[in-house]
Amino acid sequence: MLCEQAEQLFDAYLDGELSDALATELGAHRLKCPNCRRALALLEVTGHIIGSDKEPAGLSELFSDRLLACVDDQKSQRTVKLRRAMYIAGPVAAAALIVLAFAGFFDGRGVAKVAGVKEIKTQSDADDSLAPGKRDAASYTKEGADLALSRWIEQTRRNVDAKRRSGETLRHALDATLHETLDFLEEGEGFDAHAPGSDLPPSDAPAESFDDENAPDETDEGGDR
Amino acid sequence: MLRQGISVTGTSSAISREQERELISRVRVGDRNAYRELVDQHGDRLHAFIWRMVRNHHDAEDICQDAFLKAFASIDSFKSQYRFSTWLFTIGYRVCLNQIRRKRAVSTDIDFNALPDANPSDNAIAAESEDAARVRSKIWEAVDRLTPPQRATVLLFYRQEFGCQEIARILQLPPATVKSHLHRARDRLRDLLDPMTERDWTCFRNLSERAG
Numbered sequence: 001m002l003c004e005q006a007e008q009l010f011d012a013y014l015d016g017e018l019s020d021a022l023a024t025e026l027g028a029h030r031l032k033c034p035n036c037r038r039a040l041a042l043l044e045v046t047g048h049i050i051g052s053d054k055e056p057a058g059l060s061e062l063f064s065d066r067l068l069a070c071v072d073d074q075k076s077q078r079t080v081k082l083r084r085a086m087y088i089a090g091p092v093a094a095a096a097l098i099v100l101a102f103a104g105f106f107d108g109r110g111v112a113k114v115a116g117v118k119e120i121k122t123q124s125d126a127d128d129s130l131a132p133g134k135r136d137a138a139s140y141t142k143e144g145a146d147l148a149l150s151r152w153i154e155q156t157r158r159n160v161d162a163k164r165r166s167g168e169t170l171r172h173a174l175d176a177t178l179h180e181t182l183d184f185l186e187e188g189e190g191f192d193a194h195a196p197g198s199d200l201p202p203s204d205a206p207a208e209s210f211d212d213e214n215a216p217d218e219t220d221e222g223g224d225r
Numbered sequence: 226m227l228r229q230g231i232s233v234t235g236t237s238s239a240i241s242r243e244q245e246r247e248l249i250s251r252v253r254v255g256d257r258n259a260y261r262e263l264v265d266q267h268g269d270r271l272h273a274f275i276w277r278m279v280r281n282h283h284d285a286e287d288i289c290q291d292a293f294l295k296a297f298a299s300i301d302s303f304k305s306q307y308r309f310s311t312w313l314f315t316i317g318y319r320v321c322l323n324q325i326r327r328k329r330a331v332s333t334d335i336d337f338n339a340l341p342d343a344n345p346s347d348n349a350i351a352a353e354s355e356d357a358a359r360v361r362s363k364i365w366e367a368v369d370r371l372t373p374p375q376r377a378t379v380l381l382f383y384r385q386e387f388g389c390q391e392i393a394r395i396l397q398l399p400p401a402t403v404k405s406h407l408h409r410a411r412d413r414l415r416d417l418l419d420p421m422t423e424r425d426w427t428c429f430r431n432l433s434e435r436a437g
């Protein structure tokens with residue numbers, strides 16, 4: 001066997017993939033060739049040292065604790081994100097429900113009543129009567145409805161805030177407000193708006209933000225199970 | 226004469242595949258104790274590999290932590306037909322490569338305090354001759370001069386005792402490329418270590434006899 005042929009077998013020999021016959025042949029060549037003997041010895045010892053040298057300092061003792069704390073932190077961050085999304089989605093959904101409810105039940109009349117509009121007119125009513133001055137009443141009614149709706153939404157938000165301030169969770173506050181709205185709609189009575197905005201706190205009063213401080217702590221449930 | 230190294234696989238072989246699968250299903254439902262068991266099973270082994278790649282204790286621990294966090298965050302995507310260690314090392318290697326690319330100073334950023342020979346309480350190492358220590362040091366310096374994929378292949382093959390198929394999965398390369406990396410790494414190590422002094426070579430021969 002020539003040195004070139006022997007060198008081509010080094011990898012297979014070191015990986016243990018050489019047939020017995022070729023391994024014997026390589027062994028014979030190794031005995032009589034100092035260069036190949038040296039090369040193989042170098043590779044063998046290098047592999048031995050790489051494989052067996054003492055490990056470096058291991059992981060610190062508190063590694064697992066720190067890692068688990070990070071895992072918990074990641075979980076709680078995901079929960080907070082989800083909760084924030086719910087806080088945004090919740091009021092939006094409530095507002096959408098309110099709009100739909102008003103549109104469905106009152107066809108604009110109830111909303112106008114909320115706004116304290118004296119003359120209730122829809123666009124179709126206004127179209128029936130083209131007498132001078134009636135068109136103004138119709139547009140007045142529509143503007144009033146828009147105003148009433150925005151005020152009602154604001155009122156609802158403040159009701160929710162007030163409930164939260166009294167210690168209720170956001171979910172319960174939203175539930176209670178929506179139930180009140182549904183009860184009111186089922187009764188078919190006009191919304192008691194008093195004078196629009198009269199029962200609202202001053203506009204510069206700090207409204208409680210939808211933070212997660214009072215929300216149920218879901219992360220506690222995600223602990224040891 | 227397959228691999229000259231002794232097993233450094235830590236305790237990962239202490240649990241069966243069945244037990245590992247059970248642990249992973251517990252992790253999937255948020256069982257903290259199962260997390261801890263998996264970390265205890267694979268932490269030191271992963272750390273040893275990463276430390277050899279980056280040669281810095283703090284970086285190695287950070288990479289380990291990052292790898293475990295990524296693994297736990299995507300534990301649902303783990304396929305149970307593979308070993309967890311293969312999957313974990315795949316993640317660890319990717320994080321490691323990113324770190325190496327960021328730092329670009331691997332071989333000059335060696336944490337000498339964490340080098341294995343620095344442990345004075347270890348009598349075996351304290352008793353080791355200076356020549357042997359020098360040869361060991363030369364070998365590791367040569368390993369540090371391999372390219373990251375070659376270094377990873379050599380470490381996974383000799384130190385972690387993975388087969389070429391598993392190394393291919395970890396490095397996300399075809400098995401033939403892994404073989405090629407191993408071949409080129411050996412050639413490079415030969416080139417780097419061949420011009421040793423006669424004194425080094427005598428020591429090398431002694432180590433070789435001890436290894437054989």
